[in-house]
Amino acid sequence: xxxxxxxxxxxxxxxxxxxxxxxxxxxxxxxxxxxxxxxxxxxxxxxxxxxxxxxxxxxxxxxxxxxxxxxxxxxxxxxxxxxxxxxxxxxxxxxxxxxxxxxxxxxxxxxxxxxxxxxxxxxxxxxxxxxxxx
Numbered sequence: 001x002x003x004x005x006x007x008x009x010x011x012x013x014x015x016x017x018x019x020x021x022x023x024x025x026x027x028x029x030x031x032x033x034x035x036x037x038x039x040x041x042x043x044x045x046x047x048x049x050x051x052x053x054x055x056x057x058x059x060x061x062x063x064x065x066x067x068x069x070x071x072x073x074x075x076x077x078x079x080x081x082x083x084x085x086x087x088x089x090x091x092x093x094x095x096x097x098x099x100x101x102x103x104x105x106x107x108x109x110x111x112x113x114x115x116x117x118x119x120x121x122x123x124x125x126x127x128x129x130x131x132x133x134x
Contacts, residue, residue, distance in 0.1 A: 064072065077084040102109040 064075070067075065098109070101112075
């Protein structure tokens with residue numbers, strides 16, 4: 001449960017205890033709860049703890065442009081793992097066809113592999129140049 005949900009759940013329980021509802025029978029005698037939700041009272045030390053410090057900056061959205069490519073892949077895989085499993089299966093299927101192409105048509109596979117390497121080299125060069133220029 002998040003801190004925000006715990007704070008809301010705690011405020012609801014405190015309100016029920018103050019009104020003498022069903023939660024008042026559990027032996028909780030703490031009736032000095034704060035109704036605005038900004039501070040909570042720690043029973044052991046009787047010091048006020050600011051609830052906004054516990055939450056911190058978790059409410060601010062994350063800027064995905066600051067993440068590296070592997071971090072973006074990880075976030076995408078966590079958000080939708082089914083898509084990742086399907087993608088890995090399709091890549092394995094494509095690799096098996098590539099192996100079959102090498103076994104049957106070795107010269108055509110060699111030519112297509114050389115073309116693929118040149119294209120990958122161009123993509124890497126554009127990526128590196130765009131990172132240096134920006």
